[in-house]
Amino acid sequence: MLIGEVARRAGVSARMLRHYESLGLVRPSARTEGGYRQYSEEDIRRIFHIESLRLLGLSLHEVGRALDDPGFEPSVLVEELTRQTQERIAQETELLTRLRRIGAAEPSGWEDVLQVVALLRALGSKSAGKRQRAALSAVDEVPVEVLVEAALGEADPHVAGALRWALAHAGDDGAALLGAGLGSAEAAVRERAVRALAEIPGEVATALLRGALTHDDVAVRRCAAPALAERGVDDGVPVLIGMVVEGVNDTDAADALGALASDPGSAERIATGLTDCLADGGAEPSVRRRLAQALADVPGPVASRALADLSYDEDRAVALTAGYVLRLRNGR
Incomplete structure (x- = not known):
């Protein structure tokens, strides 16, 4: 041929x-x-x-x-080709993501494009200071998806705070995207997601925080409950009471319960929940002392009776705490 x-x-x-x-x-x-x-x-x-x-x-x-x-040996070559191909795909995917982000920012000219590119680069910088400055400048300049991705992956507390601030100004779109972060397999990512949601106003974030109260991750529940209390939502009362009992951020939890108790409808529920923890008599002295402190700002006869009983507690520290709280209540 x-x-x-x-x-x-x-x-x-x-x-x-x-x-x-x-x-x-x-x-x-x-x-x-x-x-x-x-x-x-x-x-x-x-x-x-x-x-x-x-x-x-x-x-x-x-x-x-x-x-x-x-x-x-074909297997060796195939393995090497697979590795090289994966690297190329990763590079191309990164480029595609970058281009989509620039497009989502809807730049009107090359100056806008260059500004977005500079912010994206700064958000990925190894310098925490550069990332923080970029986060504070990123509102309305980069797509909210970029802010969410950065917030979910940021370990530095100062940069994370700046990113949460930026997301709080991004509206409901940021909240919806953060909701997906609650389903992450990584505990740190879930915690970052719920902390960011806690700072975002609006019904979307509130609904997601309500859903977080039944999350399998107790850290997520413990972050969602105080955030809801700040919004005047008492769905997280059982979680807050559990935090008081277990001594996990119990002061913040007690403050949240006290704020919610300003509503008469919630006050009785909170008082009953706290006193129920004393009912079986099995609570340790440290737990009884924390419960007495949490009852301080809960109005009503249920809380007053519980404090009166605790003022005669066999543990001196518990009795002194309850007595002091009673005197404060009576002096109001």
Whole structure:
């Protein structure tokens, strides 16, 4: 078979076939009397093999090794090609993400494009100071998706605070995206998500915080409950009471309960919940003392009776705490 027919059959140009021959990848089995190259079926199969290996990303040098080296191990090469391909995909994905972010910012000119690029670069800087300054400048300049991604991945507390501030000014879109962070497999990401939601006003964030009260992660629940209390939502009362009992941010939890207790409808529920923790008599002295402190700002007879009982507690510290709280209440 002559070179022109081989080229048509293999989908390779005659010029490329001559190049393969110059590299020793394929050699015509014979020549005609006129000196034209003749290729056998075996030659054509080798050409197809060459093209198949090139499609996998092999260089022509690697193709030659693969076809002629008896000690060649395909698995090693395939593993290396897989690694290289994954790296290329990661690089292309990063570029695509960057382009989408720039497009989402709707730049009106090259100055806007360059500004967005500079902010994106600063948000990914190794310098915490640069990231913090970028976060404080990013409101309305970069897509909210970028802020959310940065907030969920930020470990520095100062930068994280700046990002939460930026998200608080980004509206409901940021809240909705942060909601997905609550489902992360990483505890740190879940905590960052709920802390950011706690600072975002509006019904969307409030609804997500309400849902977080039933989250499997206790840290998420303990962050959501005080945040809801600040909004006047008492759904998290059981979580707050649990925090008092367990001594986890109990002062903040007690303050939140006291604020909610200013509503008469919530006050009785809170007082009952706190006193129920004393009912079985099994609470440790430290727990009874924290409960007495939490009852301080809860109005009503239920709280007063519980404090009166605690003022005679067998533990001196508990009795003194309850007595002091009672005197404060009576002096109001």
